[in-house]
Each structure stands twice: as structure tokens, then as C-alpha cells.
Amino acid sequence: MGRTSDAKERLIGAAMELFYTRSYADVGVQELCKHAGVKKGSFYHFFETKQDLALAFLDHWWTYLRETRWEAAFSVDLTPLERISRFFESVYEQNCEFHDKYKQVCGCPFGNMAVELSPHEPIVRHKIDRIFDDVIGRLQVTLDEAVEAGNLAPMDTRETALALWAYCEGILVMAKARQDLDMLKRLGQRAVRFLQVSRRTVA
């Protein structure tokens, strides 16, 4: 019984490694089972399809990042602008951790899957939408606080949060395209500088 519940976690772990370091289409159920050390029958005990496993993988990483990186980055102990800065640092640090483990710059587990599947897999798209809404919402609340505290000029915080998250996805694409972690760090620091420029405009 312990083995059975362990099998589900191992399959999600295999999905993380194989989907994330290669792609969803490139990896079949057979290879996922082999990598997880789980029989095919066990796979179908937990997941109806490969897509179900992809949804579980997205949920797993959403929970993980929310409970670790995002909670720490959006801590009330930091000023609003420090939180944004910390968020971009945490994106870099998480990619460093993945790099140590998988020996490649992997980018964003959610963005990668959106690029591959969003147009033709609406269930996956809606899951990623909710994850993106979570991050964009946190960025927006932070920008609202920064505006309220007079750290930033009044702005459409919803659109700016969307633009910030797009920028984050973009620097992850660039770092993955170039296989360059240092670029991810440098371009992440620039996000906060963009916002600081608009602060200087009101000063």
C-alpha cells in the first residue's frame, strides 16, 4: 500500500524531469513508467491519460513554488519593491537549483508547457491560466501597495503586473534559448530598474 501511494509521487517526479528537460510530446507513458520504476497498470490506476499526469505535475509545481519561493518573495516583511526584486531573484535561484539537478537551463515549467500545449489542449491551458493569474495577482497587489506608499507613480497596476510577468517569462525563454543562467540574473535585476525609473519620474 505504501508502495502504491509512492508510485504516484514517483510518476509526478518522472513527469517533472522528463517533461521539463525535454517536452510533453517527446515522452510517452512507457518511458515515464520506466523512469519512475512503476508498472503501466499502476500508471492507469492514478492517471487516465498522459494529460492527467501533466495536470498533476502542474499542480505539484504550483503548490511547491507557492509554498516556498512565492511566499518568501511576497513576504510582508519586505517593502513592495523589495518583494518584486526578491521574486525575480527567486526565479533565478530556482533555475540554478534545476540546473544543478538537470545540467541545463530549463526555463519555466508552466511557460514551457503553455508554449507546447496551450493552443490545442484547453484543459492544460486553463490550468496554466489559473497559475499565471495567481502570480499576476500577487504582482498586482504588490504594485498597488507600492503606488499607495508613494514608491511608484499611479499606474494601471493590472496591466503592469501582466507586463512584468510577461517579462519574466521572456527572460526565462532567453535564458533557455542561450542556456545562460547569468543572463537570467542580469535581466531579472533590470525588471526592478524599469519600475525604479518610473519612480524617479514622479520624484
Place this chain on the structure above:
Amino acid sequence: MGRTSDAKERLIGAAMELFYTRSYADVGVQELCKHAGVKKGSFYHFFETKQDLALAFLDHWWTYLRETRWEAAFSVDLTPLERISRFFESVYEQNCEFHDKYKQVCGCPFGNMAVELSPHEPIVRHKIDRIFDDVIGRLQVTLDEAVEAGNLAPMDTRETALALWAYCEGILVMAKARQDLDMLKRLGQRAVRFLQVSRRTVA
């Protein structure tokens, strides 16, 4: 004989449609041949592997975008900031054209492939590097001119060009993730506003 040279173009056309609307891993040589109406023997006459076709597809789109969209956007008839604005508009317009054809928001043909293949296909990665260097170089020259003309504050134009291109890739990821062309338009307009903010700082 006419048929034979036509076959190569039809294979590149099939690669455009199938790689771009789905993914590289999701489409095999057999399906590419069927879609192009070309026999497998013909495929291997022109391309040693599926990867060779991917490189030809990247070259084809690089040439197309350079000769049409990019030449027009980076025209010397426009002011430097108008060129950047025009470039982001052209990214939106090109995606509208793809949307009419393929009924989906497809994102960036280069960025998509970078996300899928860059870590483990160095030949593809180097091709995409050269394409990215081309665009980033055009953006940098434009920023240099804008700084020289006093339209923008002095800055590290190389890093800003890199950040602008990352932002462009990011809004393409977002638009694809959400299947939302209007978002691509709105976030593209914001790129120029970011730069205009820094112009106001010097004014």
C-alpha cells in the same frame, strides 16, 4: 524536375504549419511527407534528418521576416522610437496573419523551438542564437540612435535591446498561453511606453 524542387518548398511549408501549430516532437517525418504530398524518398533527397528540415524552416522564416517585417519596421524613414513601436506592431500583425491561417495564436516560431529544443539540440540552438542576435542587433542600433538624438537617456543599449527582445518573447508566450491576440497588441504598446518613461526622466 519542377516537381522535385517544389517538393522541398512543400516540405518546408509542412514544417511551418505542423511544427509551428503543434511541436517538433509531436510531428514525424511520415506525417510531414503526407502533409506535403511528398514521398519519403524525396524527403531524404533534400534533408538528412528531421532536424535538417527544422533548420531549413528556421532559415526560411528568418529570411521571410527579415525581408518583409523587419526591413519595414527598422526603416530609416522612421524615427528610432517609431521603429521600435513599429517592430512590436509588426510582431502583432504577423501573429494576426498566422491566426487567420491556423486559427490559433502561435507565438514566435523561433522562441517556440528554442523552448522545445535549445537545451539538447546545440545545432538548433546556434541557429536560433544567430536569429536572436540579428533582431537584438537591430534593436541596439536603434536604441543607440535614439540616445544619440537625445530621445532616450544614456543607457547600456546592448542590455536594453536584450531586455526588449526578452519582453517581446514574453508577450508572445503570454498571448499563446492565453490564446489572446489583443493582449499581444496591448503589451506590445507598453514596450515603447517603458522607453518613453525613461525619456521623460531626462527631460
